[in-house]
Each structure stands twice: as structure tokens, then as C-alpha cells.
Amino acid sequence: MNHYTHILPRIKRKWLLLCVALLKVVLSALKVDDGKPEPYPLVYPANFGGRFTIPADNPLTKEGVHLGRMLFYEKQLSADNSLSCGSCHQQKLAFSDGRALSVGVDKSLTSRNAMALVNLLWVRNFFWDGRSASLEDQAVFPMTNPHEMGQSLDESVRKLQQTPVYPALFKKAFGTANIDADKIRKALAQFERTLISADSPYDRYLAGTYQPTSQELRGMTLFMEAPAPERGMRGANCGHCHGGPKTFKELFHNNGLDAAPKDTGIEAISHQASDKGRFRVPTLRNIALTAPYMHDGRFKTLEEVIDHYNEHLQESATLSTFLRGTSNEKGGKTLLLNATEKADIMAFLHMLTDTTFINNPAFSDINYSQKQ
Amino acid sequence: MRNIRNIGYRLLILFLSISLLSHAQNTATLSISGEVLTPLELKKEDLASYKQQTYKTKGKEGKEHEYKGVALVEVLEKAGVTLGGKLRGENLAKAVLVKAADGYEVVYSLPELDPEFTTNVVLLVTEKDGAPLPTGEGPFRLIALQDKKQARWIREIRAIKVVFVKD
Numbered sequence: 001m002n003h004y005t006h007i008l009p010r011i012k013r014k015w016l017l018l019c020v021a022l023l024k025v026v027l028s029a030l031k032v033d034d035g036k037p038e039p040y041p042l043v044y045p046a047n048f049g050g051r052f053t054i055p056a057d058n059p060l061t062k063e064g065v066h067l068g069r070m071l072f073y074e075k076q077l078s079a080d081n082s083l084s085c086g087s088c089h090q091q092k093l094a095f096s097d098g099r100a101l102s103v104g105v106d107k108s109l110t111s112r113n114a115m116a117l118v119n120l121l122w123v124r125n126f127f128w129d130g131r132s133a134s135l136e137d138q139a140v141f142p143m144t145n146p147h148e149m150g151q152s153l154d155e156s157v158r159k160l161q162q163t164p165v166y167p168a169l170f171k172k173a174f175g176t177a178n179i180d181a182d183k184i185r186k187a188l189a190q191f192e193r194t195l196i197s198a199d200s201p202y203d204r205y206l207a208g209t210y211q212p213t214s215q216e217l218r219g220m221t222l223f224m225e226a227p228a229p230e231r232g233m234r235g236a237n238c239g240h241c242h243g244g245p246k247t248f249k250e251l252f253h254n255n256g257l258d259a260a261p262k263d264t265g266i267e268a269i270s271h272q273a274s275d276k277g278r279f280r281v282p283t284l285r286n287i288a289l290t291a292p293y294m295h296d297g298r299f300k301t302l303e304e305v306i307d308h309y310n311e312h313l314q315e316s317a318t319l320s321t322f323l324r325g326t327s328n329e330k331g332g333k334t335l336l337l338n339a340t341e342k343a344d345i346m347a348f349l350h351m352l353t354d355t356t357f358i359n360n361p362a363f364s365d366i367n368y369s370q371k372q
Numbered sequence: 373m374r375n376i377r378n379i380g381y382r383l384l385i386l387f388l389s390i391s392l393l394s395h396a397q398n399t400a401t402l403s404i405s406g407e408v409l410t411p412l413e414l415k416k417e418d419l420a421s422y423k424q425q426t427y428k429t430k431g432k433e434g435k436e437h438e439y440k441g442v443a444l445v446e447v448l449e450k451a452g453v454t455l456g457g458k459l460r461g462e463n464l465a466k467a468v469l470v471k472a473a474d475g476y477e478v479v480y481s482l483p484e485l486d487p488e489f490t491t492n493v494v495l496l497v498t499e500k501d502g503a504p505l506p507t508g509e510g511p512f513r514l515i516a517l518q519d520k521k522q523a524r525w526i527r528e529i530r531a532i533k534v535v536f537v538k539d
Contacts, residue, residue, distance in 0.1 A: 125475075230434070251475045272400055274473060274507050274528070320474070321508035321527070 037061035037173055040190070042121070045198050047206060047245040052121045058136065058186045060193060063173040066366075068191025070169060071184060073365040076159045078149035079105045085142065085188070088114040091363050094286035094354075095195065100297025104147035111147075111263070113297040116290045118283050118357070121193045124250055128279050128295040129266045135189035143184075153181035160184070195363060197285050199356035202348075206245055212351065219348030222341055227328040236309065236335055236345055240322050241281045247352060248283035253320040255279075256313035257294060265295070276318045288353045302349055306342050310335045400473075402512045406533035407466055409452025416498050416511045422446050425495060427517060439515055441497030444468075445485045453534050455486050467537050470514060473528040480516075480524070482534075492518040496529075 089095040095117035167177035204210035225235030254277035422442035483489040
């Protein structure tokens with residue numbers, strides 16, 4: 001081959017090179033324009049593990065995630081154009097809203113506290129009672145619930161179809177400008193799967209790039225270890241339910257908020273008496289940002305939460321066996337930590353705040369930033 | 373008039389059966405499903421027909437307890453899981469996934485349960501110290517006597533699923 005190019009006259013070679021270059025440009029232009037959305041690479045630390053499933057019919061694409069982000073902040077998805085998902089799930093509060101209960105379009109209150117949206121990729125059963133099995137399913141609840149966004153999916157489709165922007169965005173993401181409810185759900189789910197928080201001081205400690213203070217280290221040990229007074233071991237056993245690199249294990253427990261709970265949690269779905277007052281154990285990522293706490297937002301501060309586990313557990317038949325009688329004193333009914341130990345645990349909880357996550361420009365209100 | 377009364381009766385029967393149904397759901401059952409020939413939905417009483425075994429062993433807190441139950445492998449055999457002579461070839465890539473009411477999950481492999489492979493016993497227990505397992509531990513729990521750590525002594529089991537491990 002090589003000796004051929006040798007014998008080509010100089011000028012001809014130049015032309016050939018030019019043609020090749022031109023062909024390349026044309027081809028690359030074709031590639032961008034082939035209408036196929038580009039895969040969206042998910043980046044997460046290996047210690048988070050790969051136990052998640054992305055539905056085969058809704059792979060993550062850059063165009064899909066972009067559309068999902070637009071929709072997440074789109075107020076036209078609500079009956080009076082006043083609320084978007086982002087109203088109750090604000091990035092600066094790790095996608096929670098700072099209220100005990102949220103206000104819907106009908107000005108009434110939601111029955112439970114708005115959950116932080118963090119590392120949803122690894123969640124398998126959504127909501128405080130785990131009643132929804134996928135993000136695609138989940139999104140229908142807030143959109144159509146009269147106490148949240150209060151608009152039928154048909155109406156949302158109609159409104160979006162009439163806008164100048166959305167038909168083109170749906171075409172880019174899904175290959176057709178015909179908007180339907182299914183595609184709205186899919187795009188929202190795609191965006192939500194990208195909400196990965198993995199850069200808190202605790203993550204950096206696990207990655208070996210952050211040296212915790214001695215108080216943080218003491219708090220971490222107390223958080224992770226179970227108390228064993230007979231062996232002189234002190235602990236708070238939080239890690240049993242809230243442990244692991246993600247500080248999220250998908251568990252469901254009654255953590256002793258009420259002796260006779262008004263909201264019976266997953267019992268209402270499973271009809272099993274042993275599920276009374278059992279709720280999903282939520283993630284503790286960014287927990288310092290997501291007050292107030294618990295499914296009904298009853299505790300305003302983390303201090304109140306620690307006091308709850310330490311002194312105020314309510315006994316009932318379904319109180320988790322991992323809390324009952326777990327104590328630092330022989331025969332104690334609750335943890336009975338001292339003031340220094342409580343402060344140590346607080347220090348550890350603050351290690352879970354991921355400022356990279358709440359400032360990540362990829363998650364912000366795109367409609368708003370474009371208006372700026 | 374008659375029609376109305378008829379409808380009334382029907383409604384009554386409907387309500388009665390609904391309340392009976394929801395009552396039935398209140399007794400916790402254990403489902404055996406997945407790669408089985410006969411899926412089972414077991415109540416505590418259903419285990420009476422199996423060979424009962426008792427074991428005395430120390431719990432986590434160091435106290436000795438007497439557990440009573442049946443070999444898990446016998447229940448799996450009843451469901452038609454590939455054990456004994458059938459536990460070969462691709463069936464060795466199956467696992468037993470055990471799920472608890474709180475979402476906790478553990479895995480056993482079939483050879484860990486099959487007496488042709490091992491002398492170890494994994495027991496499906498329903499009684500502790502002569503009484504039914506308490507709420508939060510029962511009605512069904514596993515104890516794996518050979519395990520030095522008790523993390524697979526999974527409490528409050530709701531479901532056992534035999535699955536192929538897929539890579």
C-alpha cells in the first residue's frame with residue numbers, strides 16, 4: 001500500500017487527503033444527526049455496589065436525562081401551573097422541602113413528609129411505605145394526586161404538546177414528537193436515576209482522601225457498633241439499619257415513634273399485623289439538610305432524633321427487635337448514651353453532607369438557569 | 373322490593389367474605405417459590421407433618437435457647453426443588469434467597485442444605501423454649517448451626533425463592 005502513495009504525484013495526494021478529511025466531516029455530521037440518543041454514563045463509587053436495575057425499555061440517554069430534568073422543574077405539569085417536582089424536592093435541601101408536610105395545588109397538606117431524592121438508583125421500593133416498585137410508576141402519584149400536582153396525565157400531555165419546546169425534546173429523547181404519559185414518566189425516571197450523591201466527607205474518608213476529626217471517628221464507631229454492656233462495648237447500633245457506604249439499606253422497621261401509630265405504614269398495604277408502624281428506613285445522606293425528620297416530619301432537629309432513640313422509644317408489639325432492649329446499660333430499655341456520645345454521633349451525621357451534590361449544576365433548575 | 377333485599381344479602385355476603393379474606397391475610401405465611409415444581413404457601417401448622425427437630429444453642433446475647441423446627445431441605449423437597457440426585461449440572465448454579473419482613477435478605481446455596489453434600493443442618497424453626505417465636509422473630513426463622521456468625525439466622529421470614537444466579 002505504502003509504495004502506492006509514494007508514486008502518486010504530490011498534487012493528487014493533497015486532493016486525496018482533502019477528500020478524506022471532507023468525508024470525515026460529513027460522516028461525523030451524519031452521526032450527530034442519526035437521531036439516536038447518546039448513552040448517559042453513570043458514575044458511582046465501586047463500594048456502592050451494582051445492585052440496581054434500569055428497565056430494559058428505558059435506558060439512560062443524555063437526551064432523556066435532559067428532558068427529564070426539564071420536566072422535573074416544569075410547573076405546567078400541575079393543575080394551576082404553580083408546582084413542579086422541584087417545588088417539594090429542592091436541590092439545596094438535597095431534594096426535600098424543609099416542611100413537615102408539603103402543600104399541594106389544592107392548598108391542602110400531603111399526608112407524609114417529602115422525601116429527599118438521593119441515590120434513588122439503588123432504591124427498589126419507593127415511598128415511606130415502599131408501595132411503588134419503580135421510578136416510572138412512582139412519578140404518577142405526585143403528578144395526579146389532587147393534594148400534590150393534581151393534574152391528569154392526559155392533560156399534562158396536552159399542555160406539553162402545545163409548547164414550542166417539548167415536542168422537539170421528546171423527539172430527541174425518544175425518536176418521536178408525539179408526547180405520551182409513558183414517555184413523561186420515563187424521562188423523569190431517567191433524570192432521577194442520575195441524582196447520585198457520593199462526595200460527602202464520609203465518602204472521601206472511605207476513599208482514603210479525608211482524615212476525620214477524632215470526634216467524627218468516635219461518632220462513626222458509635223453509629224456503626226451495637227452496644228454490649230457485658231463486654232464494656234458502647235454503641236448506638238444505628239448502622240444496623242442505616243449502615244453501609246450508602247448509609248442506605250433497603251429495610252423496613254418500626255423505630256418506636258408511637259405506641260399506637262395513626263399512620264400504620266406498610267400494614268395498610270400488607271394487612272399483616274406485624275407490619276404496624278413499619279416504615280422504610282430512609283437514607284441518612286445529607287441528613288443535616290433534610291429537616292424536619294421522620295415520615296410525618298415530627299422532629300425539627302437531629303438532636304431531637306437522637307434523643308428519641310436514646311430516651312423516648314415507644315414500646316409496642318411491633319417495635320423493631322433491633323431497637324428493643326438495645327442499651328448501653330445492663331437491663332436498659334433505650335440506648336442511654338451520654339451527652340458527649342450524642343455530640344459525637346451528631347458530628348458523624350454531619351459528615352454525610354455532600355455539598356458537591358447540592359451544588360451540582362447538572363441537577364439544577366434548567367428552566368430557571370436559562371431565563372437568567 | 374325483593375330485588376333490593378337480594379342485593380342487600382349479596383352485599384352482606386360480599387362484605388363478610390372480604391372481611392374473612394382480610395382476616396386470613398393477617399396470619400403470616402411463608403411462600404416457597406421460584407425454581408420449584410410446586411410453589412407452597414405455608415402456615416405454621418403445615419409444618420406439623422414434617423419431622424420435628426430440636427436444637428439447643430446460644431443466641432447472640434449468650435443465653436441458651438431451645439429451638440424447634442424442621443430441616444429446611446425437607447420443605448424445599450416438598451416444593452420439588454432440584455436436590456439429591458438432581459443437584460448437578462446447571463442446578464448447581466441455583467441459590468436459595470431468603471427474605472424477611474424487614475427487607476433483610478440472605479442466600480444459601482443448595483449444596484449447603486442437601487444432606488448428600490453436607491452434614492450441616494439449616495433448620496426452619498417456629499418455636500423457642502417451648503413457645504411460638506415472638507413477633508419480630510417469628511413465626512418463621514432460620515438457624516444455621518454451622519455458621520460461626522449468626523447473620524444468616526434470618527428472622528421473620530416471609531419468602532424463600534429458589535433462583536438461578538445470573539451473571
